[in-house]
Amino acid sequence: MMKSIVSILVLLLHIPMYQLTQADIIDELANYFKAGNAKEIGKEFAPSVELIIIDQEDVYNKAQAEQILKDFFIKNPPNKVTVIHRLNSSQNYRLGxxxxxxxxxxxxxxVTMKKNYNAFLISELRIDPDKE
Known part of the structure; x- marks a missing residue:
């Protein structure tokens, strides 16, 4: 029993800390979108973010992008979010x-995320009307 616990601890010590904290970043973001939580999403923004919301497109700093996203949530209160695709096989790139x-x-x-030092940050966020 003790041997298996020590083995697990040794294994965990070999996993970089950022991978433990951002292991499920796509799922976390989905939860933030479901809650309409622009503030938490904004914490994941890179210093500058390409933001495309319906027909508005530009590059913004974190604070501006967060405010624009907040305005979107005020006009469009979320009910449900479903993750329909994720790409997490790259060491430097994530897509949800x-x-x-x-x-x-x-x-x-x-949501496009690029690795910035030891964390993935949102570099592009695109919101389009669904074509279904």
Missing amino acids: IFLLQTKTGKFRVT
Whole structure:
């Protein structure tokens, strides 16, 4: 019993800490979108973010991007989020695609994250009306 516990601890010590804290970043983001929590999503933004929301597109700093996302959630209160695709096999890149159902309609959300030092940060966030 003690030998297996020691083996697990040794194994965990070989996993970089950022991988433990960001292991399920796509799922965390999906939960933040479901809650309409622009503040928590904003914590994951890179210093500058390419933000495309419906027909508005530009590069913004973290604070501006968070405010624009907050405004989107005010106009489109979320009901449900489904992760429809994820790419997490690259060491330097993550991608998540969500179906976001709101009180005003359905949207397809694409989140692109790039590795910045030891963490993945959102470099691009795209919200388009769902074409279904």
